[in-house]
Amino acid sequence: MGNNKMENMRGHSNSLRGKLLRSSWLLLTFCLLLPAPNLVRSQSRMDSPNSRVLLDIPIEQLIDIEFVTVFKKPGSIMASPAAVYSLNSDDIKHSGGTNLPDALRMVPGLQVAQHSANSWAVTARGFSGMSRGLSGQFANKLLVLSDGRSIYTPLFSGVSWEAQDFLLDDTERIEVIRGPGATLWGANAVNGVINILSKDAKKTQGLLVTAGSGTEERAFSHFRYGGRLSTNTFYRVYGKYLKLDDLVDKTGAGNSDQSDLVRGGFRLDSDLAYSKVTVQGELYNGQLNRSYNTILSDNGPFPQRFTHEDKLRGGHLLTRVRHSFSNSSDVSVQAYFDRVETDEAVVKGHINTVDIEFSHRFDFRGGQEVIWGAGYRVVSDHFDSTFAFSLDPAERTTTLANAFFQDDITIIARHLNLVLGTKLEHSDYAGFELQPNARLLWTPSSTHTLWEAVSRAVRTPSRGEYDARILLQEVTTRSDDGSTFLAFTGNDRFNPETLIAYELGYRGWLTSKFMLDVATFYNNYNSLRTDNLPPFFRNQPIANSAHSFVALMPTNNMEGRTYGIEVATDWQVSRLWRLRANYSYLQINLDLTEGFDNFAKSIAGQSPQHQMMINSSLIPARHVRTDIRLRYVGGLSSPNLPHYFTADARLGFDINRHVELSLVGQNLLQSRHAESSEVLFFNQDSPLVARTIASQVQRGVFSKLTWNF
Amino acid sequence: MKRILLLVLLALSNMSFAQTGTSDVTEYEIKAAFLYNFAKFVDWPTDVFQKDSTTITIGILGDDPFGSILDEIAADTKVKNKRLLIKRFKHPEDLTFCHILYVSKSETRRLQAILKQVSGASTLTIGESPGFIERGGMIRLINKRHKVRFEINPGAAKKVRLKISSRLLKLAENLKNTLANGRAPQ
Numbered sequence: 001m002g003n004n005k006m007e008n009m010r011g012h013s014n015s016l017r018g019k020l021l022r023s024s025w026l027l028l029t030f031c032l033l034l035p036a037p038n039l040v041r042s043q044s045r046m047d048s049p050n051s052r053v054l055l056d057i058p059i060e061q062l063i064d065i066e067f068v069t070v071f072k073k074p075g076s077i078m079a080s081p082a083a084v085y086s087l088n089s090d091d092i093k094h095s096g097g098t099n100l101p102d103a104l105r106m107v108p109g110l111q112v113a114q115h116s117a118n119s120w121a122v123t124a125r126g127f128s129g130m131s132r133g134l135s136g137q138f139a140n141k142l143l144v145l146s147d148g149r150s151i152y153t154p155l156f157s158g159v160s161w162e163a164q165d166f167l168l169d170d171t172e173r174i175e176v177i178r179g180p181g182a183t184l185w186g187a188n189a190v191n192g193v194i195n196i197l198s199k200d201a202k203k204t205q206g207l208l209v210t211a212g213s214g215t216e217e218r219a220f221s222h223f224r225y226g227g228r229l230s231t232n233t234f235y236r237v238y239g240k241y242l243k244l245d246d247l248v249d250k251t252g253a254g255n256s257d258q259s260d261l262v263r264g265g266f267r268l269d270s271d272l273a274y275s276k277v278t279v280q281g282e283l284y285n286g287q288l289n290r291s292y293n294t295i296l297s298d299n300g301p302f303p304q305r306f307t308h309e310d311k312l313r314g315g316h317l318l319t320r321v322r323h324s325f326s327n328s329s330d331v332s333v334q335a336y337f338d339r340v341e342t343d344e345a346v347v348k349g350h351i352n353t354v355d356i357e358f359s360h361r362f363d364f365r366g367g368q369e370v371i372w373g374a375g376y377r378v379v380s381d382h383f384d385s386t387f388a389f390s391l392d393p394a395e396r397t398t399t400l401a402n403a404f405f406q407d408d409i410t411i412i413a414r415h416l417n418l419v420l421g422t423k424l425e426h427s428d429y430a431g432f433e434l435q436p437n438a439r440l441l442w443t444p445s446s447t448h449t450l451w452e453a454v455s456r457a458v459r460t461p462s463r464g465e466y467d468a469r470i471l472l473q474e475v476t477t478r479s480d481d482g483s484t485f486l487a488f489t490g491n492d493r494f495n496p497e498t499l500i501a502y503e504l505g506y507r508g509w510l511t512s513k514f515m516l517d518v519a520t521f522y523n524n525y526n527s528l529r530t531d532n533l534p535p536f537f538r539n540q541p542i543a544n545s546a547h548s549f550v551a552l553m554p555t556n557n558m559e560g561r562t563y564g565i566e567v568a569t570d571w572q573v574s575r576l577w578r579l580r581a582n583y584s585y586l587q588i589n590l591d592l593t594e595g596f597d598n599f600a601k602s603i604a605g606q607s608p609q610h611q612m613m614i615n616s617s618l619i620p621a622r623h624v625r626t627d628i629r630l631r632y633v634g635g636l637s638s639p640n641l642p643h644y645f646t647a648d649a650r651l652g653f654d655i656n657r658h659v660e661l662s663l664v665g666q667n668l669l670q671s672r673h674a675e676s677s678e679v680l681f682f683n684q685d686s687p688l689v690a691r692t693i694a695s696q697v698q699r700g701v702f703s704k705l706t707w708n709f
Numbered sequence: 710m711k712r713i714l715l716l717v718l719l720a721l722s723n724m725s726f727a728q729t730g731t732s733d734v735t736e737y738e739i740k741a742a743f744l745y746n747f748a749k750f751v752d753w754p755t756d757v758f759q760k761d762s763t764t765i766t767i768g769i770l771g772d773d774p775f776g777s778i779l780d781e782i783a784a785d786t787k788v789k790n791k792r793l794l795i796k797r798f799k800h801p802e803d804l805t806f807c808h809i810l811y812v813s814k815s816e817t818r819r820l821q822a823i824l825k826q827v828s829g830a831s832t833l834t835i836g837e838s839p840g841f842i843e844r845g846g847m848i849r850l851i852n853k854r855h856k857v858r859f860e861i862n863p864g865a866a867k868k869v870r871l872k873i874s875s876r877l878l879k880l881a882e883n884l885k886n887t888l889a890n891g892r893a894p895q
Contacts, residue, residue: 050734051778054742055786059750062743063880066855067736273854328774413797414777446780 096650214702247695349383367410482546605638771813
């Protein structure tokens with residue numbers, strides 16, 4: 001009986017095996033037909049993935065391959081003694097995002113909060129700037145560079161994300177360094193640096209046209225044409241149009257924050273014998289509708305709710321020349337001009353920036369690699385005085401000079417490196433500031449790296465903190481004599497905020513397919529900004545009106561300690577499936593050293609404690625690719641916002657060699673959720689309310705067609 | 710079952726990429742590939758493999774311009790069924806036997822002495838210094854515009870019983886000239 005059973009079972013398993021065999025052959029045939037597009041991470045295990053590919057090329061062809069002059073980059077990510085995360089153009093394209101803040105959500109440790117259809121707060125390791133939003137959301141401790149040009153607004157220390165609209169298809173890479181990047185990048189790179197690099201013109205040849213439409217992304221279109229002027233000179237010209245729908249406020253009503261943005265530009269790259277020359281420029285013009293709840297005119301009401309079509313215009317021209325003396329020495333010189341004009345409800349003016357910098361990298365005897373350089377920047381601006389906003393003086397020209405030096409010392413070849421560096425800056429606002437740092441990189445084997453860093457970084461005061469007067473809220477109403485307002489009033493004795501950061505990180509390939517990247521930090525901040533009423537405050541009259549104000553001035557009465565951990569994993573499950581998961585934890589403790597600015601203390605509650613993301617990239621069938629992203633962002637205590645869990649998905653079809661169709665769904669799990677709030681700080685008497693009403697982020701779907709000739 | 714899996718894996722590994730995705734190739738990535746090819750197309754006398762028949766040693770004397778490139782190649786590949794071993798030497802006094810010796814430009818001043826020192830062994834000498842061939846070197850890598858080429862001195866190689874494949878000789882820069890002149894290369 002038992003034997004029979006065994007016989008039956010074996011018989012069973014035989015036919016099962018037969019079935020498996022048959023399906024295996026089917027699978028095999030399927031695999032042979034599949035073209036297998038490249039899903040392998042670009043952040044390859046090898047520092048030079050080309051070397052493997054070159055070995056397969058017959059020597060008769062090897063003699064005809066042209067090499068490019070190497071301008072040594074600061075080492076591969078594996079060998080970086082810093083918390084670096086890189087998004088390559090494949091990652092950016094498949095994130096389904098059409099704007100930069102959306103693409104940045106994939107980076108561990110970055111907090112991205114959408115405030116309205118056309119504004120975001122982006123920061124790393126705290127201080128999202130939600131509270132300081134005056135005409136936008138300003139995270140003042142993050143430096144953002146676009147091809148080496150700072151897009152950090154000197155007026156309010158922050159980045160106007162709404163003015164940025166990158167052609168993600170032509171973006172080569174976005175490098176995010178969390179932690180102080182002071183030595184090489186400069187002041188205000190206190191909590192991090194985001195470096196956005198566009199593709200060399202050589203890589204963007206031919207005609208590319210994209211067009212799309214959706215429920216929130218009403219319409220967008222961009223074209224790019226790239227051509228060749230000579231054997232070694234390439235160029236591209238492009239134009240981009242974006243029209244965004246409005247989002248809804250917390251009641252579900254439309255928030256009138258739709259926008260239109262047009263931009264056009266060019267890039268030229270020339271590869272000479274041992275030099276590379278790049279010229280790029282762009283002009284943009286946009287209308288961004290905003291829902292305001294703020295003080296506008298001296299007739300009141302205070303505040304008043306209204307919508308206004310803010311206009312934003314600007315452009316830049318940048319030139320960069322790099323020359324290689326030998327494969328161990330090269331120099332780079334860059335100069336740019338940038339202009340921003342803003343015509344908003346309350347802030348109207350322009351800023352011109354001229355910046356020149358150079359750097360020289362060379363190998364020094366005894367296994368040292370030195371980079372040193374200097375730069376000079378002139379910023380001149382003019383802002384009109386309105387009732388609610390004015391700068392004194394209305395026009396100002398400030399200069400910023402810097403010099404830096406970094407030495408990468410090899411203590412044990414390929415195993416232990418010590419990097420010592422410092423930046424010396426002089427600004428009109430802060431005088432001289434020294435920002436030194438030391439980093440140690442230990443590479444026990446080619447698959448694991450451990451790094452430590454200690455750095456000092458500084459956030460210099462902004463023009464607004466020195467010179468502005470901004471009416472915040474009405475405090476008393478006196479019917480015949482006018483009202484008294486609380487006004488943020490610049491203080492030229494406001495000092496820079498300083499940071500000493502201690503970081504420790506590990507990066508390694510636990511198996512040949514699984515990478516783990518962990519970064520931990522402990523940040524000690526001093527002289528953090530608080531806004532206080534001076535001990536003996538008085539009513540000061542507001543010119544040309546019956547009103548008066550009481551000055552709330554920025555002082556440096558807060559210190560803070562933040563610490564946390566950021567984990568990123570990357571698992572190449574199979575050739576066709578890649579999984580990435582990130583997690584970050586952040587703890588912020590702020591203490592007032594004097595005064596009563598509890599609002600400043602509440603900034604600690606503006607960053608979520610936990611954030612998580614899982615990203616799955618899969619090629620389920622020939623010419624099809626799916627990317628699904630699940631993300632969780634913890635709740636905020638101030639403003640009071642609940643945590644949210646949502647998903648984005650992208651489905652891409654290669655219709656033929658030239659055309660790709662993609663369908664993207666964003667924020668799919670709820671019809672809407674809040675990432676930001678205009679109620680910044682709630683106390684019994686009066687909530688402190690931001691200038692613009694926050695929108696909730698809505699579920700949206702859009703489709704996009706890309707033609708590539 | 711194992712066979713099926715093996716076949717599937719084989720099929721997967723044979724698939725070509727829809728886009729090659731190579732980023733810009735650098736000068737030393739190409740030169741490293743040349744070193745690999747030299748190991749492939751040069752035959753050593755059998756007695757150098759008597760002590761250890763499983764390894765081909767590539768030595769680098771002086772400043773190393775390859776960085777980690779050669780190590781990566783050595784870790785992943787085999788030539789003539791032997792693995793590649795990369796050794797680095799700071800001074801000629803430290804030299805041990807290498808099948809291939811790359812003499813860095815940093816040693817240009819002492820070139821003649823170095824080449825004399827290894828002239829007894831069956832070592833394929835490769836360098837980039839000006840005058841490398843004239844001082845007794847066997848292969849010199851040169852940059853022509855943005856391409857890598859090489860000059861060969863087959864006589865020097867023959868003297869230490871190295872056999873250079875005609876496939877390599879055909880591609881050498883100088884051979885065409887000297888053969889055309891009817892002069893045998895030094």
